[in-house]
Amino acid sequence: MNIGIIGAGAMAQTLAYHINRAGHDVMLSNSRGPESLVSIGQALKCRTGTVLQAAQFGDIVALAIPLWAFSAIDPAPFENKIVLDLLNYFPHRDGKIEILDRGETTTSEMVAKHFVGAKLIKAFNAITVDDLYRDPRPRGHQIRRALPIAGDDKTAKEQASLFINDVGFDVVDVGPLADGWKIERFRPAYCVAMDKETLFRTLADTSRGTRVPDGYWLKHRPITLV
Numbered sequence: 503m504n505i506g507i508i509g510a511g512a513m514a515q516t517l518a519y520h521i522n523r524a525g526h527d528v529m530l531s532n533s534r535g536p537e538s539l540v541s542i543g544q545a546l547k548c549r550t551g552t553v554l555q556a557a558q559f560g561d562i563v564a565l566a567i568p569l570w571a572f573s574a575i576d577p578a579p580f581e582n583k584i585v586l587d588l589l590n591y592f593p594h595r596d597g598k599i600e601i602l603d604r605g606e607t608t609t610s611e612m613v614a615k616h617f618v619g620a621k622l623i624k625a626f627n628a629i630t631v632d633d634l635y636r637d638p639r640p641r642g643h644q645i646r647r648a649l650p651i652a653g654d655d656k657t658a659k660e661q662a663s664l665f666i667n668d669v670g671f672d673v674v675d676v677g678p679l680a681d682g683w684k685i686e687r688f689r690p691a692y693c694v695a696m697d698k699e700t701l702f703r704t705l706a707d708t709s710r711g712t713r714v715p716d717g718y719w720l721k722h723r724p725i726t727l728v
């Protein structure tokens with residue numbers, strides 16, 4: 503499978519490393535163009551291209567850019583594609599977004615509104631880049647970490663789940679994009695390493711009033727991966 507990645511920073515490079523290991527082909531891109539990505543492409547042994555080339559290349563396309571940046575991207579080449587949305591909201595980086603602060607929408611619903619016609623799946627949001635590097639385990643491994651996903655398209659969710667399994671994680675379906683708040687910052691499932699059963703239970707116990715302090719994941723790690 504071909505995976506295009508919009509972004510070439512920490513998350514994009516870490517994901518590219520595991521995608522390569524899983525036997526898929528990957529292309530990274532950024533706003534400055536492939537000439538700025540030569541050494542990264544060589545180090546990761548992956549393709550590099552423009553945002554348009556990465557979008558066209560991917561059977562699945564991952565958005566791995568800051569939240570503030572998505573609205574400047576032309577949505578046309580993403581139409582009908584499975585698009586993984588990694589974006590999280592950090593007011594100090596992205597600016598204050600009142601509708602998110604008031605809980606009237608979720609980051610992924612905002613992104614989906616922009617990428618009209620794309621099959622958007624919220625994925626890889628609830629894992630830190632360090633964990634994304636070290637936690638993948640092959641299918642059938644004794645203990646595996648599970649990652650939550652949300653999305654409105656059932657078939658796209660199934661395909662995204664297969665891909666995430668290839669990368670090295672079990673998957674738990676949170677529900678539609680509108681339920682994406684359950685895995686955003688300050689929720690118990692955000693960035694905490696759990697197996698499938700624990701994540702499933704944690705999500706079932708998460709209501710609008712369930713909040714945890716920032717950095718909760720640093721002190722809570724229900725699974726130990728071997």
Ligand SMILES: NC(=O)c1ccc[n+]([C@@H]2O[C@H](COP(=O)([O-])OP(=O)(O)OC[C@H]3O[C@@H](n4cnc5c(N)ncnc54)[C@H](OP(=O)(O)O)[C@@H]3O)[C@@H](O)[C@H]2O)c1
Pocket residue numbers: 508509510511512513514531532533534553565566567568569571572574575588589590591626627628629630631632
């Ligand atoms: N780091 C984590 O632990 C973590 C975990 C889960 C989710 N996330 C989320 O994942 C996203 C990426 O995080 P990151 O840590 O990888 O960020 P990062 O290291 O700052 O990388 C961001 C990348 O986006 C590129 N970019 C910015 N604007 C762009 C545009 N208009 N078109 C194409 N590329 C653009 C940047 O390259 P240029 O500036 O050269 O274009 C850079 O390569 C963020 O939304 C973050 O909140 C991060």
